[in-house]
Amino acid sequence: TPRLRAVMPTNLRRLDRPVSHWLGNEFGLVLxxxxxxxxDPGRRVERVHxxxxxxxxxxxxxxxFIGIAAAGHGxxxxxxxxxxxxxxxxxxxxxxxxxxVRELDFAGTRVRDLLFWVPCSGQLALGVSILSYxxxxxxxVAADTGVLGGEEGVDRFLAALDGQLGAFGT
Numbered sequence: 816t817p818r819l820r821a822v823m824p825t826n827l828r829r830l831d832r833p834v835s836h837w838l839g840n841e842f843g844l845v846l847x848x849x850x851x852x853x854x855d856p857g858r859r860v861e862r863v864h865x866x867x868x869x870x871x872x873x874x875x876x877x878x879x880f881i882g883i884a885a886a887g888h889g890x891x892x893x894x895x896x897x898x899x900x901x902x903x904x905x906x907x908x909x910x911x912x913x914x915x916v917r918e919l920d921f922a923g924t925r926v927r928d929l930l931f932w933v934p935c936s937g938q939l940a941l942g943v944s945i946l947s948y949x950x951x952x953x954x955x956v957a958a959d960t961g962v963l964g965g966e967e968g969v970d971r972f973l974a975a976l977d978g979q980l981g982a983f984g985t
Contacts, residue, residue, distance in 0.1 A: 819849045822905040822939065823867075825876040843876030843883075844901055849909075856982040907941035908933050914948035932957045941972075 828841040847866045853859040870876075879901075886894040910933045919926045932955040933942040940962035944955040956976070958969045 819851055819907060820846055820905045821849050822901050822908045823847055824908075824910050825871070827876060827880055841880065843878065843880035845870045845875050845879070846901070846904055849907075856979055902939055905939060907943065908935060908939050909943045909945075911945040912947075914946055916949065918949045929953065930955055935959070938962075 823845050824842045825845050826842050845867075847863070847870055850859055850862040850866075853862055882897060883894070886897045912931070914929060928951070929946055929948045930953045931944050931946060933944040935942040935957055940959040942955075942957035944957075946953045946955070956973065958972065960966055960969055963969050963972060
């Protein structure tokens, strides 16, 4: 399997800082290579961790944040072109959102679980969203059946994903 390049939103807000009353996101985009050519699942995770640690020591995420913010103040085509460039530079988008460690209440009702799907745009064939909430982790997968070989291709991907997760005892 060839290596894949992912678009990965990266948080720029310090976790100890509260969300502003504007509820604006503070994230940039990075483009890590996913070592799908590594047969050992544990080594693959180590390599992804190493790649992301290296990227986080750069200003790549901050530069994209500034670029996106600047494009948002210009013509709509500037923002569209920027998004298109990132979509064309990658095959998939992966996002990991750390949620609250305890269950929340909303309008007097206990929120027992959460799930979301990462928005895909351009030619991104696959979106993977990871969300932790109250001690649980949820995985959402959005796939372009035309790129992945129809529903059978998506089923093969999900079976392979289950197998990889099984290698970690999850």
